[in-house]
Amino acid sequence: MRSALVTGVNGQDGSYLAELLLSKGYRVIGLVRRTAAENPYSRVNHLLPRLKLVEGDLLDAGSLIRALELAEPDEVYNLAAQSFVGVSFREPVATADITGVGTLRLLEAVRQVAPHARFYQASSSEMFGNVAAPQNEISPFRPRSPYAVAKLFAHASCITYRESYGMYVACGILFNHESPRRGAEFVTRKISLAVAAIARQEQRTLTLGSLDARRDWGWAPEYVDVMHRMLQMDRPEDFVVGTGVAHSVKDFCQAAFEAAGLDWREHVVQDPELMRPAEVFDLRADSSKARELLNWEPSMDLKDIASAMVRHDLGLSQETAGGPVWPRGLAR
Ligand code: NAP
Numbered sequence: 001m002r003s004a005l006v007t008g009v010n011g012q013d014g015s016y017l018a019e020l021l022l023s024k025g026y027r028v029i030g031l032v033r034r035t036a037a038e039n040p041y042s043r044v045n046h047l048l049p050r051l052k053l054v055e056g057d058l059l060d061a062g063s064l065i066r067a068l069e070l071a072e073p074d075e076v077y078n079l080a081a082q083s084f085v086g087v088s089f090r091e092p093v094a095t096a097d098i099t100g101v102g103t104l105r106l107l108e109a110v111r112q113v114a115p116h117a118r119f120y121q122a123s124s125s126e127m128f129g130n131v132a133a134p135q136n137e138i139s140p141f142r143p144r145s146p147y148a149v150a151k152l153f154a155h156a157s158c159i160t161y162r163e164s165y166g167m168y169v170a171c172g173i174l175f176n177h178e179s180p181r182r183g184a185e186f187v188t189r190k191i192s193l194a195v196a197a198i199a200r201q202e203q204r205t206l207t208l209g210s211l212d213a214r215r216d217w218g219w220a221p222e223y224v225d226v227m228h229r230m231l232q233m234d235r236p237e238d239f240v241v242g243t244g245v246a247h248s249v250k251d252f253c254q255a256a257f258e259a260a261g262l263d264w265r266e267h268v269v270q271d272p273e274l275m276r277p278a279e280v281f282d283l284r285a286d287s288s289k290a291r292e293l294l295n296w297e298p299s300m301d302l303k304d305i306a307s308a309m310v311r312h313d314l315g316l317s318q319e320t321a322g323g324p325v326w327p328r329g330l331a332r
């Protein structure tokens with residue numbers, strides 16, 4: 001039985017990845033940090049006790065060493081991060097420490113405790129900044145947020161460990177991916193939750209920042225599948241992963257409101273306070289390498305994603321308790 005340690009297991013991606021790995025027969029250990037919340041592990045409660053949880057924090061090297069000793073992993077997936085770009089402008093140092101140096105702490109712990117484990121790093125399309133789309137593995141990185149700077153430090157650390165120590169370290173440069181498990185602060189979920197509240201007549205307006213920024217939005221369960229595929233390759237490589245199609249925030253609003261029979265123009269207002277100090281305007285993936293070498297093909301488009309999220313938030317589909325809404329055509 002293969003064993004995997006997943007950091008950030010209670011995040012959107014961590015919860016889907018844990019499901020996928022359990023379904024493949026892995027022993028899965030998820031790293032969680034201590035919290036005072038009443039229902040702290042809400043995204044993975046349904047996987048317990050098959051999923052084992054171990055306490056640890058990317059800020060605390062000793063806790064990472066302990067987790068690795070306990071897990072004895074064949075594969076380590078580093079998904080933990082302060083992952084919200086907006087917050088990174090308000091908490092830049094914490095973001096650097098968790099998302100950037102935290103990855104280095106984990107890499108070093110793996111080098112000492114489990115040097116033969118295969119390591120997946122959750123790198124981000126945000127690292128490209130405003131480099132011309134489409135972006136691929138040879139596009140330059142021009143980070144425009146403290147989050148992107150931290151992710152780039154982590155990404156470069158991974159490559160350094162791969163090249164210096166011969167460790168199996170692979171980075172997935174993933175573009176935005178969404179689901180009903182997306183945190184409520186990210187724009188797609190903020191929109192789908194607001195659409196549901198407006199449809200129930202609990203709220204009238206939705207306040208957003210930039211409506212023109214474009215993102216390549218995919219479906220999260222399909223993206224955790226690619227993480228696993230990356231660690232099954234003969235040698236470690238980095239991959240860009242996205243659908244290849246970009247839409248504006250306005251387009252997502254239109255699709256989400258239409259899914260509930262509403263007109264977004266009657267409800268969406270803009271507030272300059274929600275604009276970021278620096279914006280990334282156009283992210284669109286060229287994933288030819290992943291399509292060719294990993295045989296990976298996304299199947300959900302913007303309308304499918306917006307509609308699945310709105311249906312969930314309207315209470316029309318139960319996702320978290322009963323298992324994920326696996327997309328069409330995805331082999332489990
Ligand atoms: P997410 O939902 O925000 O999950 C992040 C997880 O990291 C949470 O479970 C969080 O724990 C954990 N975490 C935060 N700080 C930690 C610390 N100091 N020690 C240990 N755990 C910590 O993020 P996601 O959307 O699943 O994304 C997964 C990874 O992919 C992240 O690294 C993100 O930056 C990256 N990424 C995401 C996307 C995307 O579109 N989703 C695209 C590219 C890259 P709590 O539950 O306690 O808060």
Ligand code: G4F
Nearest residue numbers: 083085124125126175176185186187188208209210213274
């Ligand atoms: O949903 P967002 O906050 O995601 P963002 O900044 O693209 O970052 C996400 O994707 C990255 C991959 O590219 C990940 F690495 C990262 O961890 C995260 O998962 O914002 C999307 C766009 C931005 O242009 C933002 O300015 O939506 C715009 N936006 C407009 N109004 C808003 C809002 N974003 C948020 N969160 N809230 C708004 O009210």
